[in-house]
Amino acid sequence: MSAATVLELDGVTKAYGEDPPVAALRGVSFSIRRGELVAIVGPSGSGKSTLLHVIGTLERPTSGLVRIGGLDAAQLDDRELSQLRAREIGFVFQQFFLAEHSTLLDIVADGLLYAGVAAGKRRERAADALAAVGLGERLKARPTQLSGGERQRVAIARALVGAPAIVLADEPTGNLDSANGEQIMALIEELNRQGATIVVITHEHAIAERCPRQIRVLDGQVVSDTAKPEAA
Amino acid sequence: MSAGRGRLELRDWLRVASVGLRARPLRAALSALGIAIGTAAIVGVLGLSSSSQAGLIAEINRLGTNLLTVETGQSLTGGPAQLPREAPARITLLDHVEQVAHTALIKNTYVYRSSIVPVAETGGLQVRATNLTLLPVLETGLARGDWLNKGTARLPVAVVGAVAAQQLGIDRVYTDQRIWLGGQWFNVAGILNPSPLEPDIDVSVLIGYPAAEKYLGYVSVVDGEQHAGPPTTIYVRAATGHESAVQSLLANTADPAAPYEAAVSQPSNVLTARAAAAGTFNSLFLGLGVVALIVGAVGVANIMIISVLERRSEIGLRRALGATKAQIRTQFLAESILLAVIGGIVGVLAGATATAVYASTKHWAIVIPAEAWTGGIASAIVIGAVAGLLPAIRASRMPPTVALRTV
Numbered sequence: 001m002s003a004a005t006v007l008e009l010d011g012v013t014k015a016y017g018e019d020p021p022v023a024a025l026r027g028v029s030f031s032i033r034r035g036e037l038v039a040i041v042g043p044s045g046s047g048k049s050t051l052l053h054v055i056g057t058l059e060r061p062t063s064g065l066v067r068i069g070g071l072d073a074a075q076l077d078d079r080e081l082s083q084l085r086a087r088e089i090g091f092v093f094q095q096f097f098l099a100e101h102s103t104l105l106d107i108v109a110d111g112l113l114y115a116g117v118a119a120g121k122r123r124e125r126a127a128d129a130l131a132a133v134g135l136g137e138r139l140k141a142r143p144t145q146l147s148g149g150e151r152q153r154v155a156i157a158r159a160l161v162g163a164p165a166i167v168l169a170d171e172p173t174g175n176l177d178s179a180n181g182e183q184i185m186a187l188i189e190e191l192n193r194q195g196a197t198i199v200v201i202t203h204e205h206a207i208a209e210r211c212p213r214q215i216r217v218l219d220g221q222v223v224s225d226t227a228k229p230e231a232a
Numbered sequence: 233m234s235a236g237r238g239r240l241e242l243r244d245w246l247r248v249a250s251v252g253l254r255a256r257p258l259r260a261a262l263s264a265l266g267i268a269i270g271t272a273a274i275v276g277v278l279g280l281s282s283s284s285q286a287g288l289i290a291e292i293n294r295l296g297t298n299l300l301t302v303e304t305g306q307s308l309t310g311g312p313a314q315l316p317r318e319a320p321a322r323i324t325l326l327d328h329v330e331q332v333a334h335t336a337l338i339k340n341t342y343v344y345r346s347s348i349v350p351v352a353e354t355g356g357l358q359v360r361a362t363n364l365t366l367l368p369v370l371e372t373g374l375a376r377g378d379w380l381n382k383g384t385a386r387l388p389v390a391v392v393g394a395v396a397a398q399q400l401g402i403d404r405v406y407t408d409q410r411i412w413l414g415g416q417w418f419n420v421a422g423i424l425n426p427s428p429l430e431p432d433i434d435v436s437v438l439i440g441y442p443a444a445e446k447y448l449g450y451v452s453v454v455d456g457e458q459h460a461g462p463p464t465t466i467y468v469r470a471a472t473g474h475e476s477a478v479q480s481l482l483a484n485t486a487d488p489a490a491p492y493e494a495a496v497s498q499p500s501n502v503l504t505a506r507a508a509a510a511g512t513f514n515s516l517f518l519g520l521g522v523v524a525l526i527v528g529a530v531g532v533a534n535i536m537i538i539s540v541l542e543r544r545s546e547i548g549l550r551r552a553l554g555a556t557k558a559q560i561r562t563q564f565l566a567e568s569i570l571l572a573v574i575g576g577i578v579g580v581l582a583g584a585t586a587t588a589v590y591a592s593t594k595h596w597a598i599v600i601p602a603e604a605w606t607g608g609i610a611s612a613i614v615i616g617a618v619a620g621l622l623p624a625i626r627a628s629r630m631p632p633t634v635a636l637r638t639v
Contacts, residue, residue, distance in 0.1 A: 058552060058632040079556050083238050086554020093636070097549040101255050113248075114554035116238045158553075 005067075006165040006197050007032040007055060012064035014050050014220075024050040025061070026220040030227070032166065032199065037192040039208035040201045040215045047220035049170070052201045056089055056168050057081050069165045086115040090159030092169035096151045098143040104130055104154050105139040111158035122161075129157040132194075133187060149180030156187060160196060167191075167198045173207060185210055238554060249566035251546075252539050253574075263535040264575030266528025267615060271579025271608040272586070273521030277514050278604035279587030287596030288507035295371055295429050297500040298330075298475050302466040302486045305495035313493035317452055317461040319486040320363070326485055328474035333369035334463035335360040335438070338450050343390075343437045344412040345400050355399045358436045359413060361444035361460065369467045370427050377405035377422030385440020388447055390418040394426040395434040413437060414448045429499040430467070528575060529615040536568050536623035540630075547627055548635030561628035568620020569613055576612025580605045 008031040015021035024047045032038055042048045053059040054066060057073050066073040069088045076084060090111070098107050108126035109119075117125070130136050133153040143151055152172060159167050169188065173181030185207060192198050200211060208214045216224040240248065253260040302323070307313040316322075320334045338361060342354040366372075367379055378384075380391055390413060392402060400411055402420060409420040418439065427433040444450040445460035452462050466486065470478035479498065483491040540547070547560055555563075584600050591598045 053633045056552065058548075058636070079238075079558075082551070082554045082556040082559075084554075085552060086238055089552075091549075091552040093549075095545070097545055099251065099255075099546070101251075111553060113240065113244060114238050114550075114556075114559065119241065119243060 004033045004035075005031050006034050006069060007199075008065070008067040009055070010065040010067075012054060012061045012066060014047075014054060014059070015062045024220050025054065027064070028217070028220070028222055029064075030215055030222060030225055032197065034165075034197050035192070035195055036197055036213060037189065037211045038199045038213045038215060039211035040199060040217060041203065041205060041208035042217035043203055046217045048201050048203070048217050050220075051217060052168055052170050052199075055166075055199070056091060057085055082114065086112075087162060088165040090162065090164040090167040092152070092155050092159045092167065092172050094171040094174040096143070096148075096155045096175070098151055098154055100143055103140050103142060104135060104146075104157075107143070107154055108158045108161050111161040115162050117162075125161050126157070129161040130154070132160065132191070133157045147180065148176050149183050152176060152180070152184050153187065156184070156191070160191065165197060167196055169198060169200045171202055172200060173202075173204070181207075238556070238559075240559065245562070245566055246570075248563050249570045251563075252543065252567050253571060259535060260571055260574075263531045264528075264571050264578065266524055266531045267572050267575030267612055268528075268579040268582065270521045270523075270525030270528050271576045271612060272582035273517055273524060273579075275580050275583025275600065275604045275608050276586045277517045277521065279583060279598075279600045280590060281510055281514065282599040282601050282604075283587055283591035283596045284510040284594070285507050286599045287591070287594060288503055288510055290597060291428060292500055292503045292507065295500065295503075296469075296472070297498065297504075298470045298472050299369070299429055299499055300468045300470055300475065300479050300482060301430075301497050301499060302468065302482050303495045303497070304464050305493050307490070307493055313490070314452075315462050315464065315466065315494060316487055316489075317459055317463070319494075320463060320466050322485050323466060323468055323482065326478060326481055328471040328478050329468055330471055331365060331369045331469040332466060333363055333366040334466040335362040335366065335433075335436070336441070336444065336450065336461060337464045338414075338444060338448055341414040341448055343396070343400070343414075343418075346410075347412045347417075349412070356435060357396050357399060358432065359448075360433075360436045360438050361441045361448075361450055362438045363441060366433075366438070366467070367424075369469050370430055370433065372427040372430075372433065373425045375423045375425045377420070379422055380438070380440050384421055386442040386446065387440075388413075388416060388418040388443060389421045389439070391422040391424060391438045392420060393424050393434040393436045393438070396437050397423045399435075400437075411437065413439070416447060428503065432465070525611065525615060529572075529619045532568055532571055532575075532616065533619035533623065535571070536564060536620050537626070539567075540564060540623045540627045543627075544630065544635045544637075547630055548632045548637075551632035551635065557628040560630075561624045564624035564627045565617065565620045568624065569616035572612040572616030572619065573609065576609045579612075580608045583608070 010029050012025055012028045014025040015023045040048050040051060054061050068084060071084060105123055105126050108129050109122040112122040127139055130139060133156055135153055173184050176184060188198055202208055214226045215222055304313045304315050320332050323329060324332045338359045341359045343357050343359055364380060405420055405422060410417045411420060441460035451458050451460060479496055482496045483494040486494045550560060587600060588598045
């Protein structure tokens with residue numbers, strides 16, 4: 001694995017249930033290098049959500065290798081996996097998941113809550129992250145005062161605040177109208193240009209096509225990967 | 233990578249534990265209410281019994297435990313006995329006796345508000361002849377008017393006890409304030425304060441010995457001479473620390489010829505027994521408090537289970553942000569304990585306030601025993617931990633992918 005590889009999947013399978021097991025992932029292999037912007041695209045039921053959970057270490061694969069930041073996820077216990085998520089992985093969800101009663105600053109600072117960063121430092125970095133997504137003037141606002149697009153910006157700031165090795169964005173524009181969706185994609189592209197490694201999981205081809213690399217999944221398998229040979 | 237570096241500071245724990253409470257303050261308040269009521273009941277019961285005990289002990293200290301009384305008992309044959317007329321004078325000569333007073337209950341003599349009150353309506357009031365040192369010995373003061381003096385002790389003048397004054401409808405003293413005593417009018421000179429050590433004085437109307445002799449014919453003959461008396465109760469103030477020494481000599485000194493006919497007692501014993509009784513808890517209310525605490529615990533457990541279900545996405549998000557299972561478990565356990573402790577603190581304050589208000593109306597010292605409030609808070613912590621344990625375990629075991637699934 002090259003030093004620039006932040007994520008590596010090799011022969012990953014995931015099966016649910018026992019009798020008979022239902023295969024959600026069937027031997028998925030690919031790797032992602034630092035600084036890439038990748039779309040994982042596929043119709044619903046294709047296994048892309050399972051793939052997101054496995055990449056994000058929220059779920060363990062039935063077999064195969066998942067390596068994040070050089071660490072084999074299978075070798076880590078719950079605490080170590082949690083630390084891996086806290087430090088190396090940022091999540092952006094379709095439903096934003098923002099605490100309504102907290103300020104934007106606290107919400108974003110909570111992105112570092114479990115990473116062992118002192119409270120003052122967390123807020124400092126949260127303010128920077130909010131500024132980076134264009135909400136630097138609204139640190140004390142609450143999510144209920146924001147539009148959908150702004151809420152997703154907050155969620156992106158929370159995912160980026162710890163400068164993780166990789167950001168996983170699950171249908172980041174799924175709950176937004178086209179104008180807001182466009183702005184979020186523009187933001188994701190901008191953040192990628194600044195160096196963030198971002199994986200966008202989507203079922204919309206229009207969104208996927210904005211990413212330099214697209215990995216298409218169908219029935220739990222990778223059917224195409226536009227990676228340049230040196231990147232694959 | 234060190235897992236320990238992901239530990240939260242206390243301040244973070246407090247914030248995380250209060251997320252649910254801040255999001256739904258009314259629900260939190262209502263579920264803490266049961267615990268607050270239970271704790272308040274327990275603290276109130278313990279506080280009130282301790283305060284009333286403190287009140288009685290203060291009263292005992294004020295009145296002193298060195299008052300002894302000698303009363304006429306019964307003769308060997310069971311008939312009425314009599315104390316010798318010279319008994320008070322003899323007792324005065326004893327070592328460690330500081331002061332002596334005496335009264336004589338005048339039987340078959342009754343007192344009425346006026347001459348037209350039916351004879352049978354005595355109201356349970358007594359007529360007593362008294363010597364002039366009674367008040368300092370009993371440490372009873374005058375509520376109104378004057379005490380008897382050498383002059384008024386010879387005249388048809390009375391001083392009424394606190395209860396007697398109420399029954400006779402006398403609340404102030406003025407010239408020509410009269411009562412109908414033993415078939416004639418007596419002027420009222422004064423009204424006494426209550427006398428906790430000698431409740432008999434409260435229901436008595438007191439007149440001087442010379443007046444008793446002159447107007448009521450209360451006399452005894454000694455050596456052929458007629459004298460007022462004899463006394464029926466002798467009150468003795470012994471030097472503090474010598475009460476039992478004096479007590480052991482009183483019967484023999486009062487009536488050397490028939491010491492068994494004199495009944496000696498220490499009136500403060502009654503108050504001491506009452507203080508001991510006041511210190512015991514009212515077990516009914518204590519039991520109700522415990523029941524309220526149990527109901528409160530069930531309420532907290534119920535709310536926590538609902539909360540875990542409602543906050544699935546928060547649990548999933550925290551897991552995605554790097555919270556360990558143990559941190560999720562601790563968060564919900566801490567929330568449950570926090571909820572119960574808030575209830576406990578409110579309960580302790582309410583119980584203490586109730587005690588303070590009641591005790592101050594009774595002029596007692598306000599005593600909240602340390603075990604009452606520490607026990608209240610401690611039991612709230614235990615209740616919170618027990619009620620929150622199962623929901624917390626459930627939350628920690630919820631797989632993050634299930635938690636993140638939108639409902």
